[in-house]
Amino acid sequence: MSETQNLSLELKRMIIETLELEDITPDDIEPDAPLFGEGLGLDSIDALEIGLALQKHYGIKLDAEAEETRQHFTSLNALQALVEQRRVS
Amino acid sequence: MMNLLLEDWLAWSADEMHFMLDSHHDLSCRQGPEPPLPAMLRRRLDATGRAVSDVLTLLDPEQTYPIVHASRHGDVKSSLAMLQALAANEPLSPAKFSMSVHNAVLGVHSIARNNTRSMQALAACGEELDAMLLEAAGYLLEGHEAVLAIFSDGAMPDAFQAQGVGSSGASCVGLRLSLRHGRQLKAEATGERAEPTPLDVARWLAHGGELQARQRWSLA
Numbered sequence: 455m456s457e458t459q460n461l462s463l464e465l466k467r468m469i470i471e472t473l474e475l476e477d478i479t480p481d482d483i484e485p486d487a488p489l490f491g492e493g494l495g496l497d498s499i500d501a502l503e504i505g506l507a508l509q510k511h512y513g514i515k516l517d518a519e520a521e522e523t524r525q526h527f528t529s530l531n532a533l534q535a536l537v538e539q540r541r542v543s
Numbered sequence: 544m545m546n547l548l549l550e551d552w553l554a555w556s557a558d559e560m561h562f563m564l565d566s567h568h569d570l571s572c573r574q575g576p577e578p579p580l581p582a583m584l585r586r587r588l589d590a591t592g593r594a595v596s597d598v599l600t601l602l603d604p605e606q607t608y609p610i611v612h613a614s615r616h617g618d619v620k621s622s623l624a625m626l627q628a629l630a631a632n633e634p635l636s637p638a639k640f641s642m643s644v645h646n647a648v649l650g651v652h653s654i655a656r657n658n659t660r661s662m663q664a665l666a667a668c669g670e671e672l673d674a675m676l677l678e679a680a681g682y683l684l685e686g687h688e689a690v691l692a693i694f695s696d697g698a699m700p701d702a703f704q705a706q707g708v709g710s711s712g713a714s715c716v717g718l719r720l721s722l723r724h725g726r727q728l729k730a731e732a733t734g735e736r737a738e739p740t741p742l743d744v745a746r747w748l749a750h751g752g753e754l755q756a757r758q759r760w761s762l763a
Contacts (some may be wrong), residue, residue, distance in 0.1 A: 473586070474586040476584045476585070476586055497583075502637035502638075503637050506634055514575070
């Protein structure tokens, strides 16, 4: 498995565990599908929870008000690009 | 007091109940409500919260009656976990924090079941039974046909053992009350006082007779 695939799976597992998505498996999360609203159907509390998880796991601090934060949260692929670019560890 | 009548009731416990309970009154023997709680909302509730929502739905499938939810401690396990996180200077989980208000279970139930009736959450330092029945009586006197009164608590974390606060483990008991038919609930002031848990209330409803709370309750 490539490093990119590894990170993708790691992020899916982080999302499932952090958000207690009991009926969802990593395969259910489409890399390009929206995470919020349509698609996975996450809500605003989930967004805060993912922000906290990114900080804990990768040392990434995001500004909750910034427009670019919205961009980072559109899909799993967008999150992955963020982590590859900004991870501290 | 008025003629408060018990139409139906339903109990749930995470642990064995240690008393005889007719299968009609035991949530674990009943088929759950259809449709079940949507997964994206269910995940926000612990086992007790899920049981509360299921009991409320089974006692009032049409979502018609006001609800009074009494809980002495609420989701005390999560509350303690958040206090410990704060003490360790760790950030709080936004989801846990959002669920830490006392009416959080009713909020999720309301969204999941599209129920916009009056809902009330209360805590009463061990006097939950009296408080919720008094509130229920108020709704009935206002003209509501029936009221749901539900009493729940989660398991008490070990850290609270030394405080000597009573708990019957994760459990709940829900009552549908009215003025029209059912078994009569009567209260009598005796000067004594006890702090029944949800399971004490379920045992009383199953066996009949009397239950000492802030007042002494009897079931005809």
